[in-house]
Amino acid sequence: MLPFAVKKLVFYSYKKGMMKMFGCIFCQVAAGQKPGKIVCEDDQCVAFEDIHPKAPVHVLVIPRKHIATLNDDLAGDEPLLGHLLSVAARVAKMKGIDRSGYRTVINTNAEAGQTVFHVHLHVLGGRRLAWPPG
Ligand code: 5GP
Numbered sequence: 506m507l508p509f510a511v512k513k514l515v516f517y518s519y520k521k522g523m524m525k526m527f528g529c530i531f532c533q534v535a536a537g538q539k540p541g542k543i544v545c546e547d548d549q550c551v552a553f554e555d556i557h558p559k560a561p562v563h564v565l566v567i568p569r570k571h572i573a574t575l576n577d578d579l580a581g582d583e584p585l586l587g588h589l590l591s592v593a594a595r596v597a598k599m600k601g602i603d604r605s606g607y608r609t610v611i612n613t614n615a616e617a618g619q620t621v622f623h624v625h626l627h628v629l630g631g632r633r634l635a636w637p638p639g
């Protein structure tokens with residue numbers, strides 16, 4: 506008999522793999538299986554236009570790797586998460602809002618308004634953004 510912890514690990518790895526293959530719209534965008542207006546991409550991440558923009562510039566930067574939320578076990582993914590920020594800055598420059606200003610946001614879980622459970626960095630700008638956020 507396998508120890509419980511090993512079974513749990515196998516189950517969650519399986520679930521994550523299945524999620525990636527079938528369930529996650531952002532994995533599908535990253536894989537080119539779902540259309541997205543790509544702004545830029547590299548081997549680690551993809552930046553694309555939000556389908557319902559909340560500002561004149563609204564781009565989502567996602568890791569190619571499926572990470573559901575910032576509450577996941579992120580051990581080893583710190584360089585990847587840092588890379589998302591540097592790509593966000595590149596996107597802001599490409600969109601011409603780096604000097605005027607922009608906001609980078611990651612919503613986590615229900616009260617923050619997370620609706621897609623694949624970590625994504627919103628890059629918002631092109632208008633004055635209220636603070637504190639609603
Ligand atoms: P959240 O609310 O999870 O922080 O942000 C999810 C964002 O993804 C929303 O701003 C929503 O408009 C955007 N979104 C949801 N589905 C799609 C899609 O299929 N394509 C694109 N490009 N954006 C999407």
Ligand code: ZN
Nearest residue numbers: 529532571623
């Ligand atoms: Zn995903």
